[in-house]
Amino acid sequence: MNRETLAIRLQSQKSSYGEHSVPLYLTSSFVFDDAEDMRAQFAEEKEGQIYSRYANPNVEELLQKMATLEGTEAGWATATGMAAVFTTFAALLQQNDHIVASRSVFGSTHKVLTELLPKWGITTTYVDVNDYEGYEQAIGATTKMVYVETPSNPGLDIIDLERLSAICRQKKVLLVVDNCFATPVIQRPVESGADIVIHSATKYLDGQGRTMGGIILASKSIIDQIKAFARHSGPALSPFNAWILSKSLETLFIRVERHAQSALEIARRLEQHPAVASVRYPFLESHPGYAIARKQMSLGGGIVSFEINGGIEAGKKFLDALQLFSLSANLGDTRSIATHPASTTHSKLTPEQRLESGITDGLIRLSIGLEHVEDIWEDVLKGLS
Numbered sequence: 455m456n457r458e459t460l461a462i463r464l465q466s467q468k469s470s471y472g473e474h475s476v477p478l479y480l481t482s483s484f485v486f487d488d489a490e491d492m493r494a495q496f497a498e499e500k501e502g503q504i505y506s507r508y509a510n511p512n513v514e515e516l517l518q519k520m521a522t523l524e525g526t527e528a529g530w531a532t533a534t535g536m537a538a539v540f541t542t543f544a545a546l547l548q549q550n551d552h553i554v555a556s557r558s559v560f561g562s563t564h565k566v567l568t569e570l571l572p573k574w575g576i577t578t579t580y581v582d583v584n585d586y587e588g589y590e591q592a593i594g595a596t597t598k599m600v601y602v603e604t605p606s607n608p609g610l611d612i613i614d615l616e617r618l619s620a621i622c623r624q625k626k627v628l629l630v631v632d633n634c635f636a637t638p639v640i641q642r643p644v645e646s647g648a649d650i651v652i653h654s655a656t657k658y659l660d661g662q663g664r665t666m667g668g669i670i671l672a673s674k675s676i677i678d679q680i681k682a683f684a685r686h687s688g689p690a691l692s693p694f695n696a697w698i699l700s701k702s703l704e705t706l707f708i709r710v711e712r713h714a715q716s717a718l719e720i721a722r723r724l725e726q727h728p729a730v731a732s733v734r735y736p737f738l739e740s741h742p743g744y745a746i747a748r749k750q751m752s753l754g755g756g757i758v759s760f761e762i763n764g765g766i767e768a769g770k771k772f773l774d775a776l777q778l779f780s781l782s783a784n785l786g787d788t789r790s791i792a793t794h795p796a797s798t799t800h801s802k803l804t805p806e807q808r809l810e811s812g813i814t815d816g817l818i819r820l821s822i823g824l825e826h827v828e829d830i831w832e833d834v835l836k837g838l839s
């Protein structure tokens with residue numbers, strides 16, 4: 455069956471009521487048939503739910519769908535995207551291990567790599583996103599994984615996953631890909647050779663700005679290691695959020711396709727506008743990673759970034775003139791959202807430090823929503839004038 459259909463039709467076993475839409479299993483624990491059943495489940499000789507920190511039917515359903523969509527054997531769900539990132543590191547790495555990461559990663563991931571993991575002697579070497587020799591050279595005897603984001607947040611850098619995974623395989627290190635911006639609708643990193651896929655489910659997977667969640671997808675043997683760590687350290691996703699997220703996946707394909715269709719249209723129009731210095735969108739021919747994006751992505755995604763003429767002041771004026779767009783830190787929502795990193799998330803950095811993470815003073819990030827594309831464009835024009 456096609457993935458679009460499976461995202462809608464995969465469902466946990468019906469209860470005795472024969473409900474059409476899956477019920478919410480708000481229960482912290484589960485009962486056993488008898489002492490022997492209880493013993494066997496605790497000994498992991500028999501599959502069962504036991505306790506919702508370990509497993510829950512709503513969480514299992516979400517994971518089954520996501521593993522199917524990404525093409526992996528198994529998965530593990532966490533309370534936030536960052537819990538998925540941290541759990542992956544904490545479960546799979548030992549003291550004094552080394553990570554190689556692409557320079558352009560999500561802000562909190564950067565904090566984990568540079569400020570939290572060093573507490574356990576785990577260090578990171580950053581490599582410029584497209585410096586494949588650099589990745590190869592940075593991998594040393596203690597390196598256990600290469601960690602990348604493509605497209606990256608907020609710079610929309612594109613990394614060639616086939617090329618990087620060939621290096622990782624040769625060097626026998628794991629390739630971990632944060633696939634949050636693309637979703638499995640657009641890009642399936644495991645098919646390009648990645649070992650682990652991470653999602654902030656808070657973004658497109660929910661898609662309506664309601665709930666937080668994170669998902670780790672990989673082979674059964676890797677997920678078993680993650681489970682062994684996470685069952686006891688407790689980053690589990692709540693059944694309620696899993697129920698919302700699983701329902702959201704029923705509309706994932708149709709939403710992501712529309713986000714991408716409108717984003718491409720807005721990106722093309724922005725490129726023609728005199729107040730705009732440059733536009734970044736993976737499916738614009740002017741994007742430096744255009745050829746790779748066309749190879750590994752089926753659509754360009756829903757995020758467009760552009761450089762407005764006039765620096766920080768022009769960026770703030772743009773935001774203030776918007777009427778439809780929300781000024782908010784989220785993305786991947788049905789509602790269009792605009793952010794100006796230089797005056798907000800990255801304002802504490804010096805202009806030089808900002809440039810190092812690819813943030814210019816006039817950079818605006820648009821998360822294109824599901825409103826009518828002409829209404830979205832009209833609002834962008836208000837900002838630009």
Ligand SMILES: *Cc1c(COP(=O)(O)O)cnc(C)c1O
Pocket residue numbers: 534535536537560562563603607632634635654655656657666667668
């Ligand atoms: C938002 C985001 C995260 C973190 O997810 P949370 O759900 O906010 O914890 C990780 N990676 C990327 C690319 C993101 O955009």
